[in-house]
Amino acid sequence: MPHNIGKICTSVQCARGLSAKTAFRWISAHAERTDYTFGDLDRESNRFANAITSLGVGEGDIFFTFLPKMPEQFFAFLGILKVQAVCGTLFSNFGEDALLDRLGDSGAVGIITRKSLYKKIARIRNQLPALKHIILVDGDDDQASGVISYQRIMAEASTVFEVQPTSPDTPSVLHYTSGSTGKPKGVLHRHASLGSQQPTAQHILGLSEDDIYWCTADQGWVTGTSYGIIGPWSLGVTQIHYGGGYDAQEWMNLLAQEKVTVWYSAPTALRMLMREDETIFTSANLPDLKAIYSVGEPLNPEVIAWSRRVLHHDIFDTWFQTETGAIMITNQPGREVRLGSMGKPFDGIEPAILADDGTPLPDGEQGNLCVKAGWPSMFVTYLNNESAYNSKFKNGCYYTGDTARKDSDGYYWFMGRSDDVINTAGHLISPFEVESALLEVEEIAESGVIGAPDDLLFEKVVAFVQLHGRYQPNKDLEIKIRLHVSNRASSIATPQEIIFCDSIPKNKSGKIMRRVLKARYLGEDPGDTSTLEI
């Protein structure tokens, strides 16, 4: 039995007789439609595998994609896996700091991107000595700068590629995730992750070969790879991939015209839809839609109630993390949805609510949400940071960093984070990363960043900023700060609120006391401030 994810998603489907079946319908931002069969997906990913092999890329090398949603993203991802290199994916709105952290830490040897995004890479290229190959999907060869034309190298590559036997433990996919301290950590997965991604796609999302499936997640994030590529294509399912952005009417048209049967999206997007004119939804004709799922941050009961009223469907919330690689706890059809609950564990997954000392807590009590180690898609390490990896495991349990409680019927309920990480629109943001970007602004002396509750984003990034004495806050400076964070880190890290203050509370060892900032923001008691350095 093959283990290579690239092969299973393409050649194996062709061998099952699905060569002529549509693997995905690509719908561009301007609504042009192009169908790609599993045969096309196999040939194009083979070409990419041959192309990078000809460059000397091989097993264990790390190769990134840095593209918006587009067909080349999928060909490259699967081709990279076929050569047993590791595919890292990057959100296309990352700025230079975020790119440098990820490409630098991983020692990536190559990247596929496009001209408009390459500018960011070009500005940091001299700090990336390992980065040898840059493939541009819309560019010409430029030997002097090591830039390679995708069109040329693909045209020269054979459509036949023999995937070598792949061990289930061979590293496969790399996503970086944020912690509350330090730089982002590279979460490394292995080809055996399919052992979780495929059954969850089949039994939770309910995917079968007759479905038309649309996952709105960007491939820069784990949902976009686990459930926008691997899970569905390993089952021979036809996907819709849409290159446009959020547009309520367009989305409803797409669901109707493409006869989407299973739709996987995010709470923030669903909450944005909730704010739109209801006639967009009540007038939509969606007889083919069987189920809606969401992932990213807790789904508030109002969204489910709204969906029941205007779309006549439940929304099934799912819970997983970059580190878990696949859905762990979930709601699903056929089981009562308890509004606001994460649902119940998937088959074979053993969560536990533990106290800080590892003692199991009784039902109803809030504690650390942990999962018994050993499921197939469990991450295998944080790249170059084994100590951080080891710190996430105690007594055979993975500590997720989330806190939750379990009710007496076995439903889990998300309560919050046990650290300072901010969950904004389903993306984890490190306050440290934002604070670092803020300190690059000439006028800023100190900064402290927190997450605060937000109706749309679940949490918003709030920055407390202390200026050097010679500067005064004003609107232009506020804009400068916003744009700096957006362009150096990413749009999702941009502070939604900037509060100018006289000082940032720190403890005696100089650590920013975000707890005090949060209490100040929320108008609450900051608790024990005995360690506060005044």
Place this chain on the structure above:
Amino acid sequence: MATEETLNQIFQMVFDDDCIQIYPATTANDVDGWDSLSHVNLITTIEAKFSIRFTQKELLKQKNVGDLIADIDRKLAGN
């Protein structure tokens, strides 16, 4: 300086790309990085640079750069 030219400079600044060239028909789908969060940066910057304030209704109706320019020009004319 014409509104479109100033607006083009704002786009270049917000999206950190000196090569951006906007046209009235330009939409979010034509500019890399123009997502809902960077849209907030764009609107905030436009409001500050032109010293205007968009209403929620105007923001919801703006579908492309042409709509933005029309709203900016109308506000600058005092209507």
